[in-house]
Amino acid sequence: MVCRCGLLTVNKEPVPLKAIEVEVEVKDHVANVLSTLHYENKEDKAIEAVFVFPLSGDAAVCHFSAKIGQTEIVADVKEKQEAREEYDDALSSGQQAFLLEESEQTPDIFSLSVGSLPPGESASIRLEYVTELAVEADGGLRFCLPVVLNPRYQPQGSEGHSVQVTSVPASRVPYSLSFSARVSSPRRVSKVDSNFSLEPLQYLDKEQTHAAVKLAAGHTFDKDIELLIYYKDAHQPAVVVEAGKASAKPGTLMGDAAVMLSVYPEFSQAVMSSFTTKGEFVFLLDRSGSMAGDRINSARDTLLLLLKSLPMGCYFNIYSFGSSFEHIFPKSMEYSEKTMKKALKIVKEMKANLGGTEILQPLNHIYSQPCIPSQPRQLFVLTDGGVGNTKEVTTLVKKNSSSHRCFSFGIGQGASTALIYGLAKEGRGHAQFITGADRMQAKVMQSLEFALQPVVEDISVIWDLPKGVSVTHLSPPLTTLFQGQRSLIYAQLTGQSSEETDGSVMVNYSLAGHPFQSKLGFPLQPTEDTGLTIHRLGARTLIRSLESNEGEKDEEVTKKVVDVSIQSGVSSSFTAFIAINRDSTEAIRGPLLHRSVPGVGKSWSPYARSCGVVASYALHTPYQGASLQMQDMCCLSGRPTNGKRIEGHLKMKQRSIRSSTLGSLFHSRKAKSFSSKEIPVASSIQTTPDTLLQLVSLQNASGCWELNPDLAAALNKTRKEVEQPKPAKVNGNVWATILALVWLHGFKSDAEVEWKLLARKAVSWLLAQNAPCITECVLAGNTLLGCNVQKETLGL
Known part of the structure; x- marks a missing residue:
């Protein structure tokens, strides 16, 4: 007897997503990812399926297409409201349509609406994106395929509501996952590690600069897939020039050449020995319910190491937050034996019992405290979750970036990459993720070492190019450099020279009063075919920079983001991918059945890890299901509704609230605080007597x-x-x-x-x-x- 679980059709069959295939092509320290989702409708009526899923916060979605039978439809990027209206119109006309859009609140969440899939029909959705690879402490480059989506905490007063997420045990997920990767680099590929079992690494050339790897058989689709890629002599500065798109107009972003500069600063031992003994160190610890168990234990141990490692004469304070927040001292205190012991006594008693994830309140309180003269503020944020107001949080950090540096840590599977990367980027700090068997202590202490480094000042990037060639920066000005950590800079090269074929770039900065200069020459001709990866990453960098401006709502900024997004084919919060099968010979008639896709997690906790899932309801208007669904999933789209949809929304919300007494934990500041015994969490962080x-x-x-x-x-x-x-x-x-x-x-x-x-x-x-x-x-x-x-x- 086959055991059925999760969401079922009226014929007791699994929901329509059947398989996911992922192919990754890593080129040095960037990756191109192609995901294919296979759907099949086994019902006797047309359906609409909604799949909500996470991507890396730094990802740039650059292609979306659908294949129904033998017909392939390639999506266009359009302004978001225009795309939504086209999708509505298509479904109302009985046409097959597909809509892919990024959340306006957090760029690491996407929703895919598969509309009007006929009875017995199959569809394959192809999604392509590019992303940078993060540098780990041991020099490895980290690629992560997020298959885990934690429910996002929606702060009180924000628009939209969260909804109880439906999930099923990993062993019973009714769809499969296949994953493979190809790696290439100018340097030898030393090894590839993963948190999953891999088949043996296959080298594709004698120099071992090209390799292939894939997941071993029998893997369980229950956590993010991570690859750690190691190159020989990886920490070398480099410049890569990429040719523009042949069909694009010269002078445009996609028509001109694009360049990517990777900077790896290496400071002298004499300078590095001059670690600062000053600073105001503020530690902000997540104590929401999902931190219970090993996570909070490991966090307490980490705070012990941090407090013991602080230099005499500095200042410090410890904040912790959930639905509310606490702090050990009314204001930062000078570090001494007395204050250290008092802090450690309180840390020892800390539990994961503060409810939700209200991070904005403690950040506002921290920034309201006056800075201490000659004591640079260094903020450390440790959290395992995500929030529905990510952009509001990162905008606050950016607003205060001149007065502090922010180091952020994502704990466990499903931590929001947009939140973690955003905090560090806007706060001129460094981001780290702690997953699997990683020790939190090692990664946090590495960042403390960064924080104790002298601040790099007066950073400038100067290009020396032949006459007739000009450069336009796509990246915001570089404000932070750390020893051994890579920084990427993107730029557009316009024009060409009839004589010289080489250029150079110089990076200048000062550290502890000492000037430094690094010069690198490069040929202007493209060195290899990178498939517009650098153009797309450059476009994504420009889009993110524009979106994070304080004048984000300004019409001119919005127009520029939309223009860059449409020109490059790269997603933004103001655009969406829309694909419509206008060649369908017979219109679909009658009401659509709405189906959602179950994911991986534990069914006993609202904090459990879940992959792209929302609760399923039988709805009776062509688009009502997706519209309501996205509004309820922690403000994932902010889609407008008409009067009929509002009425249906209210009825559905009443049903949702009755179905789960724990659902209020995600949107109530006065939610009950749960102890670690009351909310079990399957944490992968292991702690033992040490x-x-x-x-x-x-x-x-x-x-x-x-x-x-x-x-x-x-x-x-x-x-x-x-x-x-x-x-x-x-x-x-x-x-x-x-x-x-x-x-x-x-x-x-x-x-x-x-x-x-x-x-x-x-x-x-x-x-x-x-x-x-x-x-x-x-x-x-x-x-x-x-x-x-x-x-x-x-x-x-």
């Missing part, structure tokens, strides 16, 4: 450790075993601190990124003591602990 954290918890704010029984226990020794080898002339705290450093280097070298900063503080404390017998202490410590750590390794 000897590293046990030792770290004993360090004083000044950087030293005290010689006491707690230290002995952390080193797995008795008090007598620890005290006996101490040289007579050496202070107990000096001896204890050297023991701790030897243990860290001897037993936890693989986690150095987590303790490097607090160890640096300990070394500074030791050097300030002018203590005798340091060499003797290091030798005795090695003997006691069974290590072989050199004095120079410790930095002494």
Whole structure:
């Protein structure tokens, strides 16, 4: 007997989505992704299906087409309201139509409406997008295919409402997923890792610069698919020139050549050693219900490491938020032993019990606090969710970007890429995602190291081009550079030279008072066929920059976004893809059945991970279903309604509210706070009793450790075993601190990124003591602990 689950048709058959195929082509550090969705209508009436799904917040959708039988329809990009009206008209006329649109509130959510699919008919939807690959701490390039869509929290007072998301266990999803990738680079492809099992990497050439990989058989479609791609000598600056579209008019974005500059700053050791000892460090922690379990435990451990690593003399505060927010101090306090211990005591008691995800309120409060003179503000945001007002949040961060830097962290599957990337981009900081077996501590501590780096100032990019060739920047001005982190700059090259064939670009900046200059030459002729990927990414960069302007509602800005979007074929919040089969020989008559597509998740929690799903209702007007559906999915489209649709909307909302007593958690500031026991969350972040954290918890704010029984226990020794080898002339705290450093280097070298900063503080404390017998202490410590750590390794 076949077990049916999720949403069923009137004939007890699964809903129409049958399979998803994804093909990825990675070229150096950008990717082109082609997804094909296969639908089949097994009912005796025409249906309308709606599929809501996530993409990376940096993705640029650049192609959309549909194939019904032997007929292929390629979608056009049009102004959003115009596209919606055409879709309405097509369905009213009985024509087959497809509408793809980006959410106006958050650019990482798209909705696909498959309208008027005839009985017994099949359809294949092809969706193509381009995206940049993020750089991980170990140098790998991260590609993520989001198949997880968490319900987005809708703050009180915002338009639209959230709706209970329907999901089914992963093992019972009635559609399949296939995934393959091809990788090419000027440098050798060293390896490709994934959070899924992969078939062996296949090299396609002798130089190993081209490779292919795909998912192994038997995978479960239950989480985001991640690839980590490693190249030999990947961190090299480069310039890639791409030819324009032959059919496009010269002088236009798509008709001219486009250029992509990748910048990898490498600062000298002397400059990097001058880490700042000042700053106001503000930590903003998500304590909504979905953070329960291992996530909140890991977050508490991370805050422990952060607080122990802060330099003496800085200022700090810790905020936490859910439906409401809290802060440890009324205002940021100077970092000392007293304030650190008070903060750690409160952190230890923190639980994921603050309800929803109201991030705007604490951000407003933080920005309302006056900045401390000579203490640059550094904001760290840790969250596992998403909100329905992403653009409002990132606009607030941008408005205050001159007074702080923002470092953001997305925790677990389904964290909003638009929110995480947007916070870091607008806040001139850095974004990281913590998924699978990743340790939160390592990634957050890497960003703290960025925050402690001297601020790069006076950044300029100067192009030296032949006479007759001019450059127009598509990227906003570069404002942030971090050691070893890549920055991409896009530009348009107009005109051509009859003589010279080479150009150059120079990046200037200053760091800690020292001027730096990096010059790179490049040929103006395209080096390879990149399939307009750089043009599309450049267009997306320009569109996002225009959309994030404070005058976003300005008609001129909107018109320019629409013009760039239509010209490049790249999606925006003001446009949509519309495809209509006008060659259909017979009009579809009668009411449409509305069907939605079930996704992956846990059916027992409103916080559970879900892939592109909304609840299903039987509706009786050609377009009413999709219209109501999108309004209810956390303000995903903001589509206008007429009087009849409003009446149907109200009835549906009453039915929705009655169906779920937990649904109000997503749109009520006064929602009940749930403890971790009340809301189970399937977190993939693992935490175990940690000897590293046990030792770290004993360090004083000044950087030293005290010689006491707690230290002995952390080193797995008795008090007598620890005290006996101490040289007579050496202070107990000096001896204890050297023991701790030897243990860290001897037993936890693989986690150095987590303790490097607090160890640096300990070394500074030791050097300030002018203590005798340091060499003797290091030798005795090695003997006691069974290590072989050199004095120079410790930095002494």
